[in-house]
Structure formats: C-alpha cells, structure tokens
Amino acid sequence: MHLKYESQLREPLVYGDKNYHQVTEDIVRPIEAKPTRLWYIGFYIAVCLLLFGVYAIYRDVTYGIGQWNLNKTVGWGWDITNFVWWVGIGHAGTLISAILLLFRQGWRTGVNRAAEAMTIFAVMCAGQFPIWHMGRVWMAFFVLPYPNSRGPLWVNFNSPLLWDVFAISTYFTVSLLFWYSGLLPDFATVRDRAFTKLRKRLYGVAAFGWTGSTKHWQRHESLSLVLAGLSTPLVLSVHTIVSFDFATSVIPGWHTTIFPPYFVAGAIFSGFAMVQSLMVIIRKVFAMEDYITMGHIVAMNKVIVLTGSIVGVAYLTELFMGWYSQNKYEGYTFWYSRAYLFSPYGWSYWGMMACNVLSPQIFWFRKMRRNIFVTFFMSIIVNIGMWFERFVIIVTSLYRDYLPSSWSVYYSPTIWEIGFYAGTFGLFFTCFFLFAKYFPVIAIAEIKYVLKTTGEGYKGRMDKIEAESLETFVHDHAH
C-alpha cells in the first residue's frame, strides 16, 4: 500500500477538504475567467512603464550613456545597482524550486511556479543593465567567445565580468528549462478542459503533446531531481560570481573576501521578499488562500529574518574589518563614506541598516510573522533596503577614490537613468501580469501529489492511524 501519512502537528499545505478535480478547478479558474478590471489597470500601468523604459533606452542608444549622470569617478551608478538588485531578486525562484526540493520542503509546491516565473522575469530585467550600459550596444556580441576575424581576438576568460556573462546566461537558460518542463503537465491539464478551439490549439502547442504516461512521469521526476541538483550549486554560483565583479577589484569596500556568502544571503533575502510581495497579492486576487496558506507565508518570513540577520552580520564584520585591518582607505570608506551619518551618502547606509537588519527582526514575533499586512509592508521595505545595499556598495566606494583631485561631486541619477529602471519594472510586471492570466500560477500536478498527505481534509482523517500501535501501523502501511 502507498503510505500517505503526515503528522497532524504539521500545518496543512492545502486547506479545505478537496479532491483532485477541485484542485484543478481552483487553479485553472483565473485562466478561464475574463480578467478583472484590476488586472487591466495593472497591466496598462505596467505597459506604460515599459514604454517609458523603451524611450529611455532609445535615448541612451541615440545620445550615449553620457545622458546618465555617471562620470569618470562614479562609473557605475544606478545601472549596476539595479542589475545586482534584479539578479538578487531572481535567486528566490530557483532557491525555492531547487534547494527546497532537495531538502524535501513540502511547502515549496504552493509557491514554486510563481517564484520561478518571477526569477525568469527578474533575470530578464537584470540582463538589460549590463547590455545597455555597454553604450555601443551593437557591439554586444563581442562578449561571446567565437572564432572571429579580429585576430581572432578572444574574450578574457580570467575576467569576472566575462564569468558574469556565462553565469547569468546559464542561470537564465536553466531556470527557463526547469520552469517550462514543470509547466508541461499543467498546460496539458488546461488544454484538456479547454472550451474554445483557439484555447485548445494554443495550450495544445504549449503542452508539447503531454499525455501523463507513467514512463513520462518517471523521466519527468528524474529530470526535475537532477535539474534541482544542478540548480542548487548554480544559484549559489551566480551571485558568487556577481560578487566577484566587485571582490576581485582593488577598490576599498569591494576588495573583501566575505562578498560571496554575503551576496548570496542578500540575494535570497531580497528574492524571498519579492516572492512574498507577489504571493500576498496573488492569493488575495485569485482567492488562493487555500493553497498559498499562512504556513507558506510564515515559512518565507522565517527565511527573511534568517537571511536578513546573516546580511546584518556581514555588515558588522565589514565595519569591524575596516577598523581591525588598520588600512586607511578601508577605514575611510567604511567609517566615513558609509557609516558616518552626515557624510554625503550616510543616509543610504543607514537606510540600508534600518530596512535590512533592524526592521526584519520584527519577524521574531509569531504574531507579526502571521500578519498579512506586516508581511506585505516588510517585503517592500526589504526590497528597498536591498536596493540601498547595492547603491551603498557601488557609489560610496567609488565617489571618493584614491586620488582626491578626482573625487566626484555628488552623484544623483538623471530622469533617463530612473526611466530605464522604471522600464524594467514595466517589463517585469507586464510579464508577470501575462503569466498570472495565461499560466497556472500554482503547480497543479505537484499540489495533487502532496494533497493526500498534507491536505486538511485528509489529515483530519489521520486520527485513526495515529491511534494505532506502531506494530499495526508498520504492518498495515509499510511497503
């Protein structure tokens, strides 16, 4: 007999006494219903932002990136800040789908689909910044190593910036494959209950002819497991490599060995915050409180308080090392440019400290972890804080360099720099609105898989099993 038992002490992952068909109904309903007025409003706002971003990029290509307020001293500003910020956000999806799969965390099933989608869209946004920052973007293909007529002049394989090209493009490809292979069975579900010809045809193409054959499922499970195993070191490597962009330089404030773990923790931190913001909205708008439960939100809040504290330890370690190393440049960067509140950018450092380290500590309180409003508010705060973190790292290290004569006047972005950033928000939310409307936002097949173990209705009937003696239990249920 197939053993389907989980302790009643664990919170159910699916509320209500549902059967398989109801799970399908609940999750496919938003796809089959007409979009609400709210969806249209949100979608139009997103498209407008996207168009503004496109115009900002058009100006960037036409006039050059001189229209950004970057100068010789502050050569990286909002653009690379935004790049690192988006890449960081793009880490939660694969973390949830891969690392939590390997750790057998059942609660990932409710949120993994939307989190993976978020990852893909966030990495798409992140990729824009280094590409358009190149200025002469029509030369972008120079970063690819291929035999060429320029010597052949190869790329520098010893450069972290090139590692980044490989890391980000691999991460995007693998995340996309992982996400889409998981979507195939769910597209088949949508296809088989389609009520219009067009719908049946489109979802028929999207589902690749999936039938649900046992052999296919067996291979699918093997594929998911190996992809999860591959993605786990991958997700850690990607932000490690992003941190190498800074850590391998000789700029005070960047040249530190704790960057890789510190960046990875920060990435998970901001990624979970973004997942949290989106999940709180999705469960409300699509009435999916039964699938994205309070248990899911609490679990993510716990990850947020953990990673927020790790990031806090990293900030304090940096400050300590700034003093302990007795290196004047390090000391100046950490204790004047950053930690001194009245230095030109002191506000950004303390904004970062307040948002990332202090405020998430509120989640030590059970009542706060279980409060939807606090969760949503904190998820926004954390994302603001993580943006500040990247801004602090980049700008406060750059604006006063080794040579005081080249110290920068106060750097602040132009409207086109901000517009580009706004445009990536547009891109992200345009994609996310389309995803929410046309894709199953929760992995239907995976929910069905855990339904009889962790569904509320099924757990409720486990009393009988719990009352049994161990011998009877083993006799009746073990293979």
Place this chain on the structure above:
Amino acid sequence: MAKKKFVIGCFDDEAVLFPAVKKVRTAGYKIHDVYTPFAVHGLDHAMGLRETSLHTAGFIYGITGTTTALSCISWIFTKDWPLNIGGKPHFALPAWIPITFELTVLFAAVGMVLTFCYLCQLAPFVKKHHFHARSTDDLFVMVIECTDKTNTDDLQAFLTAGGALETNVQVAEEGWWLGRYDQDEMPFETKEIVAA
C-alpha cells in the same frame, strides 16, 4: 503506424489503482500505459517499468561541458592567443573554474531536457491519442493493449471488478503525429485495424 485496439479502465483513487495494476498484470494482460494527472510514486515499479537512465545521460552531458570549457579555454589562452595579463601564467586554471562550472551545468541541463523531450516524444505541434480527457485532471487511466484473443467484454468486467469507475474500448493510434488539438480527426487514412 498501425492502429491498435485498447481496453481502458478509469480509476479515481491511487489506492484502488495499485491493486488493480497488480491483478491485471497477474492475469497476463499487457498494460500499454497508465495515464495519471500527477507523478504517482511507485507506479512505475508496480507496472514493472525499468528505471530511467536519464540521469546518466545528464552526467555525460555534464562532463562534456566540463571538457569543452577546459579544452577551449586552455587552447585559446595557451596556444591560439597567449594574452599577457600582467605576466601571470597563461594556464590559469583557478580563474577558469567559474566558466567551467557554468558550462557543465548548462550542457547537462540543456542536454537532459532535449533528451527528455526526445524520449517522451514531446515537442510543439506533436499530437498523441488521448484516451480520456480527465486523465490530466483527476482520473488514473489504465490502458490495456488487446491481442487477437482478448475478450474485451471479459476484460472490462474484470476491470470493473477491480474498482474501475468507467471502462471502454478504443481503437487508436499509439504513436505521435503532427497535429492540432482543436481538430479531432486523424490526419491520415485509417488503413488497417487489428480486428477484435
């Protein structure tokens, strides 16, 4: 490809499906496939399917990526264009680890997904016969291949006794073809039917 005749039994509970699979196999019928809405663990063993070796393929693709990265980079940096970077060694293995790792993962992932699609005949515009519309929703659909000697009535009664909610007989194409899901008719002529 030839069309074949199948007997279909639909179950709504995996707890009923497992003993039924066992009974059908003991009775000597050939289970063509069981279509399920999600991965039912242990069903592959119950049906006597062998383990997939997809992960072995993944390993081979992975080491292909590793060797591709290492051989290409070392050839480029030591033979083709030995770039002098601050007098540092041309063969700078530690600096190549990130790209080698990324290519290992990339080759393994892309290769495995393509192999998966190839083995399961999954691609856009591929169409296959669908035995029951609810097999991707809430039914576990057992499909048994008939031979010349199979008595379909007996088999249907046998399945019903085993707990099947619904049984029927279908003559169907077992392979795949290019087609659209909004058009139900087959794109080619029905030539031979393995008679009952």
